[in-house]
Amino acid sequence: MDSRVFRGGRGFAYLEEQDRFLGGTQAPEMSFGFIGCGMMGQEHMRNAQLVGRASLGGVYDPAPKSVDCALEIAARAKGTTKPRVYASLEEACADPSTDALIVATPNFTHLDVMRVATRYNKAIFLEKPIATTVSDALEVCRLAANHTQPVRVGLQxxxxxxxxxxxxxxxxxxxxxxxxxxxxxxxxxxxxxxxxxxxxxxxxxxxxxxxxxxxxxxxxxxxxxxxxxxxxxxxxxxxxxxxxxxxxxxxxxxxxxxxxxxxxxxxxxxxxxxxxxxxxxxxxxxxxxxxxxxxxxxxxxxxxxxxxxxxxxxxxxxxxxxxxxxPSYIAKAGHHGATFYEHLAFVEDLVSGKATGPxxxxxxxxxxxxxxxxxxxxxxxxxxxxxxxxxxxxxxxxxxxxxxx
Ligand SMILES: NC(=O)c1ccc[n+]([C@@H]2O[C@H](COP(=O)([O-])OP(=O)(O)OC[C@H]3O[C@@H](n4cnc5c(N)ncnc54)[C@H](O)[C@@H]3O)[C@@H](O)[C@H]2O)c1
Structure with missing residues (x-):
């Protein structure tokens, strides 16, 4: 029975690693870079941690307080390394240590961010709405269709x-x-x-x-x-x-x-x-x-x-x-649990190549x-x-x- 209930909690802190089975965790298989670390970017970070299959590789956001809060989220999880703080969007997209970019910037920036992000060989998760106009949305679709890696959207x-x-x-x-x-x-x-x-x-x-x-x-x-x-x-x-x-x-x-x-x-x-x-x-x-x-x-x-x-x-x-x-600990991670299952689908998609979401x-x-x-x-x-x-x-x-x- 796989449940995160058995993994967390200080009650199991006395156990050595070799004695953890129900409560065992696996090292994340991949790493995400987070572009935009406001309300939704932070929700994505929490859910990536809860799913446990991707580490928080780095963050980019021009607002210092958003970055501070993102780093606090990362610091709260045990055994995680501090995410890199990128100085620019290009640096975030170019980081060879991340496998996917989670874009949670304001709507009017989505097309510009996508123009840069699709120049790099990484999967992309783009928050909704994909753009603010129909013609920009079409341009985002074209960028996604020509991209070498999966592009998924946040219709969670x-x-x-x-x-x-x-x-x-x-x-x-x-x-x-x-x-x-x-x-x-x-x-x-x-x-x-x-x-x-x-x-x-x-x-x-x-x-x-x-x-x-x-x-x-x-x-x-x-x-x-x-x-x-x-x-x-x-x-x-x-x-x-x-x-x-x-x-x-x-x-x-x-x-x-x-x-x-x-x-x-x-x-x-x-x-x-x-x-x-x-x-x-x-x-x-x-x-x-x-x-x-x-x-x-x-x-x-x-x-x-x-x-x-x-x-x-x-x-x-x-x-x-x-x-x-x-489960309540999943529902509490944001949008009544939808964000967790959206992340599960995204990592499965990256591992299996089978797209299941919107x-x-x-x-x-x-x-x-x-x-x-x-x-x-x-x-x-x-x-x-x-x-x-x-x-x-x-x-x-x-x-x-x-x-x-
Ligand atoms: N899926 C959902 O249910 C859901 C819920 C809320 C928000 N959203 C979407 O998520 C996106 C972000 O919304 P939010 O509520 O987090 O807004 P927010 O204002 O809380 O956060 C946006 C962050 O992006 C940063 N930012 C602005 N321009 C940037 C850029 N060019 N590069 C990097 N970072 C940049 C801002 O400094 C801010 O920290 C929006 O597109 C919104 O529609 C989706």
Whole structure:
């Protein structure tokens, strides 16, 4: 039985190495360099440590406090060597001792970082959204497709316990039959403080519906099982940061929205966002011709997270409800455990060469739907997806070979 429960804790400190079996650890097989060591970069460091198959080889971040915090995380783990602190992005990418780069910099930097990182022969893990515009996202896909090593993306909500279980229900057990509609909801607290407050400004995020909601559009695209065709959205900056300015710039990110997505297979998607709520609640509802699936992940501010999943099967099967969860020490490592399983998939991918997680094409389409929704709000009209795609031969290639990217 393999469990990290038996490895940690001071209670086993008296054991010699040869007496550790259940509590034995193996030396990491690979080394990661971390580019961007803010909130998400640090979460990646903690999870790389928890998975235990990659050492923290080095860090690059222009903000000294982010670097200090990253080094503290590394220092807390026993038996690890201090990561190198790189003076530049080039130095980080060129370090021959690391096997992969984990990029967790602000959205507007992703394309520039990728332009440098793909010059080196290393695997890359790039945080979501892959870029702030559709044309930049396409450029990231091109860079990834031509790269010599795997490039993976941080659409980690696919690994959240409720959504991973929902995939099993909808695709594995076919619990709802043919999917007809997919609805998602995120009602949560405002955007948190960030280095340079980049997440308050559309120019740096791509817009809230790209920055935050690419996760939900990725899941909607996945469960819908078709290509998004048309998007109609309404949204506004109703409450948050209306009087917030930074570097003489007025915050302009929207904090509420309703989005409707029509898919080419007839599936209808809906999404509701509110970002001035004292807690965090996410919902997924998938209705099919044989049943209905509903998931909830929620926590009021200051309370424990709760997960719930229910399937209504009527006469076509067994209705049921459950509470999919991960062990608490994994859930606590970030995003309710999704980041840990995302890391597991990434290292497995590097070792076996078999990609299992979301692809670059998935990441591209999540940006496309977000961009169409932002445009729909700006223009107050429905937007055909074809109108937000760049006009180029490459986009045809991307559509044809998207799943293989
Ligand atoms: N997968 C998820 O669920 C999830 C959650 C949160 C954030 N993110 C994504 O992670 C990325 C980082 O977000 P965050 O919340 O950690 O922001 P943050 O502001 O907390 O951290 C970003 C860090 O990147 C550093 N940085 C800025 N430009 C850089 C550059 N060119 N090279 C190296 N470092 C640079 C900043 O100094 C800062 O320390 C964003 O793309 C965000 O959308 C993903």
């Amino acid at each position: 909500y696919r690994y959240k316990a409720v959504y991973a279980e929902a995939m099993e229900e909808v695709f594995g057990r076919q619990s709802v039959g043919r999917v007809c509609s997919v609805n998602m909801l995120e009602h949560r607290f405002p955007f948190l403080d960030k280095v340079g407050q980049w997440n308050k400004f559309n120019a740096y995020t791509g817009g809230t519906l790209i920055e935050k909601c690419c996760h939900y559009f990725d899941l909607m695209n996945l469960f819908a099982g078709g290509a998004p065709e048309q998007v109609f959205a309404s949204g506004s900056q109703a409450v948050n940061f209306r009087n917030f300015a930074y570097d003489n710039q007025q915050a302009d990110g929207l904090d509420q929205a309703q989005v409707v997505v029509n898919y080419d297979n007839g599936v209808i998607g809906g999404f509701s966002l509110s970002m001035f709520v004292p807690g965090a609640r996410e919902e997924l509802v998938v209705c099919g011709d044989a049943g209905r699936l509903h998931t909830v992940e929620q926590a009021q501010l200051g309370s424990e997270n709760q997960n719930h999943l229910e399937v209504w099967a009527g006469e076509s099967g067994r209705s049921r409800s459950s509470a999919p969860t991960y 692809s670059l094409a998935d990441a591209f389409w999540s940006v496309v739907v977000g961009a169409a929704a932002q445009t729909s709000i700006d223009k107050r009209t429905a937007i055909d997806i074809a109108d937000v795609l760049p006009v180029t031969d490459d986009i045809q290639d991307l559509m044809l070979c998207g799943a293989g990217l």
